[in-house]
Amino acid sequence: MSILLKGGLILYDTSYHPTRADILIEGDKIVEVKRNINKAADEVIDASHSLIIPAFINAHTHSPMVIFRGLAEDVPLMDWLQNYIWPAERKLKRKEVYWGAKLALLEMVHSGISTFVDMYFYMEEVARATLEVGLRGFLGYGMVDLEDEEKRRKEIKETEKLHEFITKLNSKLVKFILAPHAPYTCSLDCLKWVAEKSREWDSLVTIHLAETRDEIKIMEEKYGRSPVEVLKEANLLNDKLIAAHGIWLSKKDLEMLASSNVTIAHCPASNMKLGSGIFPMRDAIDEDINVALGTDGAASNNTLDIIREMRLASLLQKVNTLNPAIVKSEEIFRMATINGAKALKLKAGIIKEGYIADIAVINLKRSHLLPLHNPLATLIFSAKAGDIDTLIVSGRVIMLDGEVLTIDEEKVIDKFLGVGI
Amino acid sequence: MSILLKGGLILYDTSYHPTRADILIEGDKIVEVKRNINKAADEVIDASHSLIIPAFINAHTHSPMVIFRGLAEDVPLMDWLQNYIWPAERKLKRKEVYWGAKLALLEMVHSGISTFVDMYFYMEEVARATLEVGLRGFLGYGMVDLEDEEKRRKEIKETEKLHEFITKLNSKLVKFILAPHAPYTCSLDCLKWVAEKSREWDSLVTIHLAETRDEIKIMEEKYGRSPVEVLKEANLLNDKLIAAHGIWLSKKDLEMLASSNVTIAHCPASNMKLGSGIFPMRDAIDEDINVALGTDGAASNNTLDIIREMRLASLLQKVNTLNPAIVKSEEIFRMATINGAKALKLKAGIIKEGYIADIAVINLKRSHLLPLHNPLATLIFSAKAGDIDTLIVSGRVIMLDGEVLTIDEEKVIDKFLGVGI
Numbered sequence: 001m002s003i004l005l006k007g008g009l010i011l012y013d014t015s016y017h018p019t020r021a022d023i024l025i026e027g028d029k030i031v032e033v034k035r036n037i038n039k040a041a042d043e044v045i046d047a048s049h050s051l052i053i054p055a056f057i058n059a060h061t062h063s064p065m066v067i068f069r070g071l072a073e074d075v076p077l078m079d080w081l082q083n084y085i086w087p088a089e090r091k092l093k094r095k096e097v098y099w100g101a102k103l104a105l106l107e108m109v110h111s112g113i114s115t116f117v118d119m120y121f122y123m124e125e126v127a128r129a130t131l132e133v134g135l136r137g138f139l140g141y142g143m144v145d146l147e148d149e150e151k152r153r154k155e156i157k158e159t160e161k162l163h164e165f166i167t168k169l170n171s172k173l174v175k176f177i178l179a180p181h182a183p184y185t186c187s188l189d190c191l192k193w194v195a196e197k198s199r200e201w202d203s204l205v206t207i208h209l210a211e212t213r214d215e216i217k218i219m220e221e222k223y224g225r226s227p228v229e230v231l232k233e234a235n236l237l238n239d240k241l242i243a244a245h246g247i248w249l250s251k252k253d254l255e256m257l258a259s260s261n262v263t264i265a266h267c268p269a270s271n272m273k274l275g276s277g278i279f280p281m282r283d284a285i286d287e288d289i290n291v292a293l294g295t296d297g298a299a300s301n302n303t304l305d306i307i308r309e310m311r312l313a314s315l316l317q318k319v320n321t322l323n324p325a326i327v328k329s330e331e332i333f334r335m336a337t338i339n340g341a342k343a344l345k346l347k348a349g350i351i352k353e354g355y356i357a358d359i360a361v362i363n364l365k366r367s368h369l370l371p372l373h374n375p376l377a378t379l380i381f382s383a384k385a386g387d388i389d390t391l392i393v394s395g396r397v398i399m400l401d402g403e404v405l406t407i408d409e410e411k412v413i414d415k416f417l418g419v420g421i
Numbered sequence: 422m423s424i425l426l427k428g429g430l431i432l433y434d435t436s437y438h439p440t441r442a443d444i445l446i447e448g449d450k451i452v453e454v455k456r457n458i459n460k461a462a463d464e465v466i467d468a469s470h471s472l473i474i475p476a477f478i479n480a481h482t483h484s485p486m487v488i489f490r491g492l493a494e495d496v497p498l499m500d501w502l503q504n505y506i507w508p509a510e511r512k513l514k515r516k517e518v519y520w521g522a523k524l525a526l527l528e529m530v531h532s533g534i535s536t537f538v539d540m541y542f543y544m545e546e547v548a549r550a551t552l553e554v555g556l557r558g559f560l561g562y563g564m565v566d567l568e569d570e571e572k573r574r575k576e577i578k579e580t581e582k583l584h585e586f587i588t589k590l591n592s593k594l595v596k597f598i599l600a601p602h603a604p605y606t607c608s609l610d611c612l613k614w615v616a617e618k619s620r621e622w623d624s625l626v627t628i629h630l631a632e633t634r635d636e637i638k639i640m641e642e643k644y645g646r647s648p649v650e651v652l653k654e655a656n657l658l659n660d661k662l663i664a665a666h667g668i669w670l671s672k673k674d675l676e677m678l679a680s681s682n683v684t685i686a687h688c689p690a691s692n693m694k695l696g697s698g699i700f701p702m703r704d705a706i707d708e709d710i711n712v713a714l715g716t717d718g719a720a721s722n723n724t725l726d727i728i729r730e731m732r733l734a735s736l737l738q739k740v741n742t743l744n745p746a747i748v749k750s751e752e753i754f755r756m757a758t759i760n761g762a763k764a765l766k767l768k769a770g771i772i773k774e775g776y777i778a779d780i781a782v783i784n785l786k787r788s789h790l791l792p793l794h795n796p797l798a799t800l801i802f803s804a805k806a807g808d809i810d811t812l813i814v815s816g817r818v819i820m821l822d823g824e825v826l827t828i829d830e831e832k833v834i835d836k837f838l839g840v841g842i
Contacts, residue, residue, distance in 0.1 A: 009842065018842050049838060066791075066792075067792065068794070069791075069792060069794065069799065069803060070792075070793070070794040070795035070796075070798040070799050070802070070803070071794045071795070073750060073795055073798045074739075074745050074746045074749055074750070075745055075746065076744070076745050076746075080745075103788055103791065106788040107788040107789045110788060110789070213743075269736065271740060272736035272737065272739055272740035273735075273736055273739060273745060273802070274739075274745050275739045275740060275742065275743045275744050275745035275747075276740075276743075277740065277743060278740060298789075298803075301802070302798065302799065302802040302803045303789050303802070303803050304789070305789065305805075308729065308732075308805070311729075312733075312736070314694075315690065315693035315694055315733070316693065316737075316740070318495075318693055318694060318695075318696045319692060319693035319696055319697075319698065319699060319737070321696065322634075322696045322697075322698060323497070323696050324495050324496055324497050324501075324694060324695050324696035325495045325496065325497075326696075327495075328495055329494060329495070364838065365831075365834050365838060366834070367524055367527040367528040367531060367830070367833070367834060368528045368531070368719075368724050368725070368726065368806065368807075370487075370490075370524065370834060370837035370838060370840070370841075371487075371488065371490060371491075371837045371840035371841040372491070372840070372841040372842050373489070373490065373491040373492045373841035373842065374491035374492070374494055374841070374842075375491075375842060377491040377494045377723065378490065378491050378723065381491070381694070381722070381723040381724070382490060382491070382719075382723045382724050384726075384729070384805050384806075384807070385789065385805075386789075386805070386807050386808075387807075409788070410786075412788070413786050413787070413788060413791060416791035416792045417470060417785065417786060417791060419791070419792035419793070420791075420792040420793040420794035420795070421430065421439050421793050421794070421795075421796060
């Protein structure tokens, strides 16, 4: 299978210098990027009025939580979890998770996301939905043992089951990830087990980290240490770890994360909406921490729109420091693309020969995207999910001119129409 | 002319309680809101899968500045103005302002905006564009005299000319507004002239106020007073004044604005992007100040999407106070609707019998808007410009199912395609 994208304006390589050229895709790879490629291809896509960008990587989400979009509003994280989300989750059925994941995957397709890191339960259902839609998912069972040994055994069993399930799938797109929920909801024994399995299975790990001030207090009381220090003790600080949020970090914490090559998945919308706090982005980047971007779940966002997430990430830093130059658009765009790829050990996230063909195409013939003085700024500050017309994941066209080709979108939408009010 | 909107879910009155009903519009008014209206109408619109909301009021913008979208990125306000925007504006031609305004108006239509407050120059061109598209514009010539008497005479002449031009139009939709740029760019004499004319012409006034810390410093050095105190001396503090931004306000300033019934047009995206600061929203509301919402110009936003503006307005306050309950969605929605109407003395901004028929319709059959547990939260945190399908302004259908009916959108877009890069 080969695809030829004709005449688009490409944000090329890591310079993102806007370049007018064609892109030839063969199999799952970008094989050629140059003007006027004169080769036959199975599919030719006219991109002459379009901006072509690497597809996005959503480094932290809980896809089935779209089901709870708008369920609990204007409340802080602990209240939100304990009084709204956890009770609702206890009633959640396997089948609902499947349909929720499908809805979430559709939303991510329209947002230009090729790849997502997911933490939830009934993850076999998410795997099924991911395969149907054709995105790339790193799927983890969210372990919560709360110092209860029996619960820990159950969580370990669930994790082993998911690992076996995904291993047997032998899929190029659905991958396993270990997903202990957080240092304050997982015992040290649980975290140590995860570290062991990460080495044994050669698996990535994702966790929530330093999301609220309460968490810091809890860890201080329990361990007399910061959550980062506890992860170090559990042997989890290494380049396989993707830590979501990372808001309440000391200078020492940042240095530890940097020296051990941990990735932080920054989730500004959720952090703002739950009043959790402001990620120290400049310090993290200056420490050379790999910062990726995530939407978090739609229950606290309330979307899976990674373009709006980029805008927020930038705007929040600018206003918080009263310095509009504090972070550059290139840095923000990297978070949503190549930094996520780096965390996931994927040769993806940029448009360049030899890289995985994960590509999003934006038709520029829209009143809010013109004129185009600065394509990268327009992408980050003017565009939004829904502006993505065509999405290619691993060399396969998932959406063409706004129409999802892999599943029946209408059917999924009809399933949720009338749910709620 | 009558319009019947059938079977939509309405955010009704000021309670915004989601109500399933029909809406009958006759002329420019909403005449009936109830279930199963059995009357003939010239146009019947099926809204059975739609959310129906009052159209938005953009209380502060510079519409033609869409032309400069993305032109100057990552720089602070004074640098942005002096080194990028003002030099570009000196070269701007009358015709470009006309086309820029058309592009901006289209963007506002897709954002569900019925009414906007605009400050710029060549405003006759903006008036022309506004009449063509069919929105309601309060159009002001932005006066800047910089203590130069000759320049002041010129600015006064321009303002008088625009006042005469708009008065002669005798339009229900295009209205005049006085628009001195800011207390630091207008002399006290200029501001006093504006106050006089506001009474003489019974005109509203709009101005930038307390946008940056620099402005406070400049005013302190020049007058030994705050910008609010200077406006008081100029006799501008009254219920005809719409002051944009209002970030750096003392407790005393807030009390003065409250007791004189001034409206603040809050512009979070622009304030964040330029690193200007954070509007003290809770204090302002608690002082009973009428707070409206504006997008500012697209050069510092970089859109005219008032839905994204609502989301930002809420998220910024939540994270800044670490209190997710600091501001409720109802309060945010009021800013973007009825508070703007109040500032502009319009009987609009809510859906209720007897009010002006300014209505936006959102088709809910979209993956990012479902399920619908909380329509108001979904509107503010999940929706965005582009989700508006149908827009009715003053009883006239401006856009139906995403298609703008009043002007040729394609022609405007083609004009800007290829401008920039």
